[in-house]
Amino acid sequence: MSYWYNVATGQVETDETRDRDANVLGPYDTQEAARxxxxxxxxxxxxxxxxDREWDERGPSPRDGA
Known part of the structure:
Protein backbone atom coordinates (compact mmCIF):
# COMPACT_ATOMS: atom_id res chain seq x y z
CA MET A 1 0.00 0.00 0.00
CA SER A 2 1.20 3.51 -0.78
CA TYR A 3 0.83 6.53 1.48
CA TRP A 4 0.60 10.17 0.48
CA TYR A 5 0.93 13.46 2.37
CA ASN A 6 -1.86 15.88 1.47
CA VAL A 7 -0.29 19.35 1.49
CA ALA A 8 -3.64 21.16 1.80
CA THR A 9 -5.01 19.15 4.73
CA GLY A 10 -1.81 17.97 6.42
CA GLN A 11 -3.24 14.45 6.49
CA VAL A 12 -1.75 11.14 5.43
CA GLU A 13 -3.85 9.41 2.82
CA THR A 14 -3.78 6.07 1.04
CA ASP A 15 -4.38 5.20 -2.59
CA GLU A 16 -7.94 4.37 -1.59
CA THR A 17 -8.64 7.62 0.29
CA ARG A 18 -6.81 10.28 -1.66
CA ASP A 19 -8.47 12.51 -4.21
CA ARG A 20 -6.67 12.17 -7.54
CA ASP A 21 -6.72 15.97 -7.93
CA ALA A 22 -5.28 16.59 -4.45
CA ASN A 23 -1.94 18.32 -3.96
CA VAL A 24 0.05 15.46 -2.43
CA LEU A 25 3.63 14.35 -1.88
CA GLY A 26 4.50 10.71 -2.33
CA PRO A 27 4.09 7.89 -2.67
CA TYR A 28 5.72 6.66 0.52
CA ASP A 29 6.05 3.11 1.79
CA THR A 30 4.92 3.91 5.34
CA GLN A 31 2.56 6.26 7.13
CA GLU A 32 5.48 7.63 9.13
CA ALA A 33 7.43 8.50 5.99
CA ALA A 34 4.36 10.27 4.60
CA ARG A 35 3.90 12.20 7.87
CA ASP A 52 24.50 23.58 -6.42
CA ARG A 53 26.56 26.15 -4.47
CA GLU A 54 29.55 23.79 -4.43
CA TRP A 55 29.20 23.14 -8.16
CA ASP A 56 28.95 26.87 -8.88
CA GLU A 57 32.11 27.51 -6.87
CA ARG A 58 34.25 24.85 -8.56
CA GLY A 59 32.73 25.08 -12.03
CA PRO A 60 31.92 22.21 -14.35
CA SER A 61 34.30 19.29 -14.69
CA PRO A 62 35.49 18.18 -18.14
CA ARG A 63 33.05 15.26 -18.08
CA ASP A 64 30.14 17.74 -17.55
CA GLY A 65 30.61 18.84 -21.15
CA ALA A 66 32.39 22.11 -20.53
Missing part, protein backbone atom coordinates in the same frame (compact mmCIF):
# COMPACT_ATOMS: atom_id res chain seq x y z
CA UNK A 36 7.50 13.40 7.57
CA UNK A 37 7.13 14.40 3.90
CA UNK A 38 7.61 18.13 4.42
CA UNK A 39 10.70 17.66 6.59
CA UNK A 40 12.16 15.22 4.07
CA UNK A 41 11.48 17.62 1.20
CA UNK A 42 13.09 20.48 3.14
CA UNK A 43 16.19 18.40 3.92
CA UNK A 44 16.57 17.30 0.30
CA UNK A 45 16.13 20.84 -0.98
CA UNK A 46 18.78 22.13 1.41
CA UNK A 47 21.14 19.34 0.33
CA UNK A 48 20.58 20.07 -3.36
CA UNK A 49 21.04 23.80 -2.78
CA UNK A 50 24.37 23.10 -1.07
CA UNK A 51 25.44 20.83 -3.94
Missing amino acids: NALATARERTEQWDEE
